[in-house]
Each structure stands twice: as C-alpha cells, then as structure tokens.
Amino acid sequence: MTAIILDGKAVAARTEEELAARVARFKGATGGRTPILATILVGDDPASATYVKMKANACARVGMDSLRIELPASTTTDELLAQILALNRNPDVHGILLQHPVPAHINERACFDAISGHIDVDGVTSLGFGRMTMGESAYGSATPGGIMRLLAAYGIELPGKHAVVVGRSPILGKPMAMMLLNADCTVTICHSRTVNLPDLVKQADVVVGAVGKPAFIKAEWIKDGAVVVDAGYHPGGIGDIELAPLTHRVAAYTPVPGGVGPMTINTLIANCVDSAEKALEQKR
Ligand SMILES: NC(=O)C1=CN([C@@H]2O[C@H](COP(=O)(O)OP(=O)(O)OC[C@H]3O[C@@H](n4cnc5c(N)ncnc54)[C@H](OP(=O)(O)O)[C@@H]3O)[C@@H](O)[C@H]2O)C=CC1
Numbered sequence: 001m002t003a004i005i006l007d008g009k010a011v012a013a014r015t016e017e018e019l020a021a022r023v024a025r026f027k028g029a030t031g032g033r034t035p036i037l038a039t040i041l042v043g044d045d046p047a048s049a050t051y052v053k054m055k056a057n058a059c060a061r062v063g064m065d066s067l068r069i070e071l072p073a074s075t076t077t078d079e080l081l082a083q084i085l086a087l088n089r090n091p092d093v094h095g096i097l098l099q100h101p102v103p104a105h106i107n108e109r110a111c112f113d114a115i116s117g118h119i120d121v122d123g124v125t126s127l128g129f130g131r132m133t134m135g136e137s138a139y140g141s142a143t144p145g146g147i148m149r150l151l152a153a154y155g156i157e158l159p160g161k162h163a164v165v166v167g168r169s170p171i172l173g174k175p176m177a178m179m180l181l182n183a184d185c186t187v188t189i190c191h192s193r194t195v196n197l198p199d200l201v202k203q204a205d206v207v208v209g210a211v212g213k214p215a216f217i218k219a220e221w222i223k224d225g226a227v228v229v230d231a232g233y234h235p236g237g238i239g240d241i242e243l244a245p246l247t248h249r250v251a252a253y254t255p256v257p258g259g260v261g262p263m264t265i266n267t268l269i270a271n272c273v274d275s276a277e278k279a280l281e282q283k284r
C-alpha cells in the first residue's frame, strides 16, 4: 500500500499565498495597516522562543505585522493578566497568542481565559472550547484545528471512523477529540490512566498521537490502513508515534517534521486574518 503523505508544509505554503492576498486587501481597505498578531512569551525557555519566532516569521511571510511581548520568568499572574487586558483593548490587535507553557507559578488557565473571544485566534479560552464543542462559531484550538484542515485538504473521510486520541491536554488532545466527534467520528480519548492502551490504539481507523513522549506509540499497535496523525514534536524531528515501520502499511500519515507543526502555525495566522477582516466589517 502506498500511503498518502499528509504534507502539512505544502498545504500551509499554498494557504499562505491566499492569506497574503487577503492581507493585501486588508491593507488596501485600511490605508496600509495590516492585521496584527500579538505574541506573548513568558520566561526564557529556548524551545518556546523558537516557536514564537516561527509564528512571527509566518506573519511576516504573508505581510502581517506582529507585536512581540517578552516578559521575564518572574512575571506574576496579575502582571500577565494586565498585559492581556491591554491587548484586548488595543483596536490594532486582531489576535493574541499566549505561548504555553508559562512558568508554573502563573495561573495559565486564568490568563488564557482573559483573552477576548473575538481575538482568541489560538483557540485557548474555555468559552471558545465550549462554543467549538457545541458547534457554535469560535476559533478552535490551533493545533487540532490545523489537523482537521490537513485531513480535509486530502479528502480524508471521517464520518463513522473510530478515532483514538492519545492525550487529553487542554489545547491539544481534548479539543482534538471534540473536533473529531463533531466530524462524526466515534471517539476514544486515552490518557496516562488508560488501561490497555495498545488494544485501544489497535481499534483505531484514525489515531492521533498527542502524548508528548518521543516515539511512545508503537508501530505494532497500529492497524493496517489506518490514518496516522502525529501531533508530537521533539528535538531531532521525532514525533509521538514510531513512524518508520508504518509508512508502507497505513492509508495516510503526517510526517514529522512537515506535518502537523506547519498547519498549527498556518491555522493561527489564518484565524488572525479572519479576525482582522471581521473587525473591518464591524468597524471594531
Ligand atoms: N506541532 C504542534 O503544533 C504542537 C505539538 N505539540 C506536541 O504534542 C505533544 C503533546 O503536547 P501537549 O498536549 O501539550 O502535552 P501535555 O503534556 O500537556 O499532555 C500530554 C497528554 O498525554 C497523556 N499521557 C502522558 N503519558 C501517557 C501515557 N503513558 N499513556 C497515555 N497517555 C499519556 C497525558 O495524560 P494525563 O492527562 O493523564 O496526564 C496528557 O493528557 C508534545 O510532543 C508537544 O510537543 C503540542 C502543541 C502543538
């Protein structure tokens, strides 16, 4: 079987051309302003700094400005909340990305939930999660949202499929499960207290690895013909799924790198352009 490679890098690149055209139209309509994504990085974790930089670079590729806010690791919850509230009130800002994780002493959930819904382009608020889950309008979490867009780009049929999501984190596994449920999959959510993980994964028509442990999901757990989505990302281009032995016996798979990662960033940028266009329509 020749597997379809779910090439997130290529889909993201194609979408960027369309986004650049939309940004140009926005500039035309506003006398030269661009949509603006505000990124907030707290502390000095080098990996997080790299991801935030990649997001700012993606903004630049489509002609958008970004506003980079860097705060020391000693920032308090109240100080971070004050920054977010100021961005909410800034009419030039069309999206906020608060990079996860923030230092442990900060109440990350409170800070995520302080982001106004209309500029929650990374889809991290509780209200946005609830609205997405209920099928109401909201920006879904960017990584699972990007995965859904990638599956759609390749015409992967989801209704009736058994999707097994390994991981239940607030910005990845849990919203992923709800999006697949809304796409009419039968969904199993696995986590660290799951008993018999290999047996559950063996039932999957669609498996999503979102565990955060390199090559933790073994190739032998995955059935022939499955669709394999690896959301994991570890230094050295290793995902959460042992991928190499699978590439000839699954229906489709996301490579690491070049699969989910570029789609995450692309979804964030696309949502920000969307938010900017809505602001213009409503003269917000
Ligand atoms: N490419 C991209 O755009 C992105 C990639 N990532 C990557 O995705 C991965 C997951 O990230 P994230 O969701 O933030 O990670 P978290 O650490 O927040 O969540 C990991 C999840 O995996 C579960 N888990 C841990 N150990 C096991 C186990 N032994 N068996 C079954 N489940 C287990 C945890 O269960 P429990 O809830 O019980 O603790 C938890 O729900 C990471 O590799 C990260 O780098 C993340 C975001 C974006």
Ligand SMILES: Nc1nc(=O)c2c([nH]1)NC[C@@H]1CN(c3ccc(C(=O)N[C@@H](CCC(=O)O)C(=O)O)cc3)C=[N+]21
Pocket: 051, 054, 097, 098, 099, 100, 101, 122, 124, 142, 143, 171, 233, 256, 257, 258, 259, 260, 261, 262, 263, 264, 265
């Ligand atoms: N609020 C929040 N939202 C996030 O979406 C978020 C976050 N916090 N914290 C950290 C994770 C991680 N993350 C990645 C995004 C892109 C790549 C990516 O594009 N990776 C490239 C490879 C890049 C390289 O060359 O190293 C790829 O997979 O091809 C990876 C990881 C978003 N995250």
